[in-house]
Amino acid sequence: MGNVAFAARALCQGLEIPYVMPEKNNKGTLVTGAYYSPEEICLPFKIMMGNFLECIERGADTILFVGSCGPCRFGEYSELMMKILRKMEHDIDFIVFDMSPEIGIGEIRRRLGKVLERSPVSLARKLSAVKKAMKIQYLCDRLDRAAYLKAGYEARKGGCKRLLNEYKARLYECQSPEEALNILKLYVKKLASIEIDKSKKPIKIAIIGEIYTVIEPFSNLNIEEKLMDYGVSSERMLTPSWWVKDTALKPLKLNSLRVSRAAAKYLPYPVGGHCKECVGEAYLAGKKAMDGAIQILPMGCMPEIIAKSILPTIQKDTNLPVLTLIVDEVTGEAGFITRVEAFLDMLSSRRKKPDMAS
Amino acid sequence: MKIGIPRGLLYPKYHIFAKAFFKALGAELIISPATNKKILDEGVKLCADEACLPMKVFHGHVAWLRDRCDALFIPRFMSIEKNEHICPMFCGLIEMLKSNINGLPRVIDEPIYSFHRDKLFKWARRAAAGITSDRQRIKAAFDRAWDMQGRTSLGYRDEYDLKIALIGHAYNVFDEFVNMDIRKKLNKMGIGIVTGECVGKSDIEAQAAKLFKKPFWTFAKEYYGAALSIFKNSMADGMIYLSSFSCGIDSVVTELIKIELGDFPFMVLKLDEHTGEAGYNTRLEAFADMLKRRRAGFDNNLSQYGQCGICRTRSLPGA
Known part of the structure; x- marks a missing residue:
């Protein structure tokens, strides 16, 4: 899932737990995953299933997975994955962390213990490993964010994109959390030194939608990179480090207050998934007078379908054009690009004639 | 006061309760007709393309009722058993309807948590707010509706070979x-x-x-x-x-x-x-x-539905 793999690997390295690093998501992953998954399940399930099968092939014997307790489908992933893997006769230890009130704190501790008992290092080093992993995640997200935003302003086109790809390739090869941190720090500096042209007024787009498909570039056909190529600045609130913060603050109900407040008018009750975030971000993007928003969702995602129904109202209220892109395993790249290009054309001509209706 | 009840989604499960409750409060009821082609077509036109068929049908029913009643009863089922949810679409149904259909009358859209009688009664008090303020009457209507719903059963059980x-x-x-x-x-x-x-x-x-x-x-x-x-x-x-x-x-x-x-x-x-x-x-x-x-007893030469999907072999087709 996007850059989470780097942080997760750093955690395993720090805890000295043997791990299998999945390959970067590719067509093969999806084909394998989709073949063994139910037909109508959403895209993230299929990609994850592909990841698991690839890792099992390469010797993984334990899968760590997080769960939720609804009402979105994600909470039922673990159940279905376990059953499918068992049916395929893979003997896999499937450890699920979820926050269901039914399993109780004892069971969560037991499951956590099952993971930690494999780690030979001391408690202090365990904690430091967790800290480093979080730091890596945070830096990755910061780098990505800065690069996507800067791409519209850079004086010589392509610099941000090159740096992004470079740091990812180097992180993929790196062997220890310390090395990863050094690479990241270096690239934060490198990115800061990229020359920008302040006179440019690039189109600014908010990327909103379902969390997996916005974070994992493979699932959204690399939309952020494509936008960089067009010289468009993009912004996205949902990142893995946002998720960590959001989950930690949820019990206190202090999570993403700004977005919740913005969404309350359109969506007074929780519906699950990240529908509230999607609606709230769209509203805020409209208030900030961004040029447009692109909503990305996997085919059949229930919370995002609700969001999609509400977005036209927000478009009317804030004059923000929204393009909805639905992805699944048969999404063709050419048609996808055509739609994005048409949307961008529309946004730039809208700038020239602000009174033109969208 | 005319209250419209759309004959869609979980209507077969709650209609006895809803009808008895609103009738006892003194409201006039208008119920959309059984689903037909026109209702379906109207719903398909109004609803988001990606939504499921029942959601589209429900949009059609609501559109039919739009100009025929003073208030619409659209249940917002949040949870019908403790610590459980029903489909997320139900929680956001009202927002979808409000966004997709223009000119809706007042909607009785209080969230329903129906796993406990007291919880449901709280809903009943809020839902009755625009109809009557007589607390005795609300209580009596609720008791009657609860009672009637409790006595009904749904489902088919045909006696065939x-x-x-x-x-x-x-x-x-x-x-x-x-x-x-x-x-x-x-x-x-x-x-x-x-x-x-x-x-x-x-x-x-x-x-x-x-x-x-x-x-x-x-x-x-x-x-x-x-x-x-x-x-x-x-x-x-x-x-x-x-x-x-x-x-x-x-x-x-x-x-x-x-x-x-x-x-x-x-x-x-x-x-x-x-x-x-x-x-x-x-x-x-x-x-x-x-x-x-x-x-x-001669089953062997037929394909066995349900065996494909996840087959035991790990090779992919054509590989």
């Missing part, structure tokens, strides 16, 4: 337009229908408890539990799951059921606004034929 278990959402199983009167079609072929309502609550819970994680969707728990109880107690000869296209719950539940059933005849019928009746009939007839031959 060959029986098919019909599993699925109430709005697919009991809406004769949406499912093209599957019961009549099957009865004509000499096959009876058993629905999930014949299975007791304790049996459902017992089956669901065998899962690694208790499903957080009440629907998922009910269908899974009912399907497996029917299968384990041999209450039917085959099983049909009526599923709406792109239903998130069904995509999980049908798989979970399929994995447990082995070679028990199981068919998933997908419904959406493009479902043609001819193809639907063909599939039903083929399924019925298969059951009859199976009963007669």
Whole structure:
């Protein structure tokens, strides 16, 4: 899932737990995953299933997975994955962390213990490993964010994109959390030194939608990179480090207050998934007078379908054009690009004639 | 005051309660007609394309009622059992309707948590706010409606030699337009229908408890539990799951059921606004034929539905 793999690997390295690093998501992953998954399940399930099968092939014997307790489908992933893997006769230890009130704190501790008992290092080093992993995640997200935003302003086109790809390739090869941190720090500096042209007024787009498909570039056909190529600045609130913060603050109900407040008018009750975030971000993007928003969702995602129904109202209220892109395993790249290009054309001509209706 | 009740979604489950309650409060009721082509077409036009068929049908019913009533009763079911949810679409249904349909009258949209009588009574007090302020009357209306709902039961249990278990959402199983009167079609072929309502609550819970994680969707728990109880107690000869296209719950539940059933005849019928009746009939007839031959004992030369999907071999097709 996007850059989470780097942080997760750093955690395993720090805890000295043997791990299998999945390959970067590719067509093969999806084909394998989709073949063994139910037909109508959403895209993230299929990609994850592909990841698991690839890792099992390469010797993984334990899968760590997080769960939720609804009402979105994600909470039922673990159940279905376990059953499918068992049916395929893979003997896999499937450890699920979820926050269901039914399993109780004892069971969560037991499951956590099952993971930690494999780690030979001391408690202090365990904690430091967790800290480093979080730091890596945070830096990755910061780098990505800065690069996507800067791409519209850079004086010589392509610099941000090159740096992004470079740091990812180097992180993929790196062997220890310390090395990863050094690479990241270096690239934060490198990115800061990229020359920008302040006179440019690039189109600014908010990327909103379902969390997996916005974070994992493979699932959204690399939309952020494509936008960089067009010289468009993009912004996205949902990142893995946002998720960590959001989950930690949820019990206190202090999570993403700004977005919740913005969404309350359109969506007074929780519906699950990240529908509230999607609606709230769209509203805020409209208030900030961004040029447009692109909503990305996997085919059949229930919370995002609700969001999609509400977005036209927000478009009317804030004059923000929204393009909805639905992805699944048969999404063709050419048609996808055509739609994005048409949307961008529309946004730039809208700038020239602000009174033109969208 | 005229209150409109759309005959869509969980209407078959709650209509007795809703009708009794609002009538006793002194409101006049207007109920949309049984689903028909016009209602469906209107709903398809108004609703988001990606939503499931029942949501579109419901949009059609609401559009029909729009100019015919002073207030609309649209239940916002949040949870019908403790610590469980129903489909997320139900929680956001009202927002979808308000966004998609212009000029809606006042909507009685208080959230419903109906797992406890007191919780539901709280809803009743808020829902009655615009109709009457007489607390005694609200209490009496609620008691009466609760009582009447408690005495009703839903579901089919046909006495035929060959029986098919019909599993699925109430709005697919009991809406004769949406499912093209599957019961009549099957009865004509000499096959009876058993629905999930014949299975007791304790049996459902017992089956669901065998899962690694208790499903957080009440629907998922009910269908899974009912399907497996029917299968384990041999209450039917085959099983049909009526599923709406792109239903998130069904995509999980049908798989979970399929994995447990082995070679028990199981068919998933997908419904959406493009479902043609001819193809639907063909599939039903083929399924019925298969059951009859199976009963007669020469089953071997037929394909076994339900065995593909996740096959035991790990090679991909063509590889």
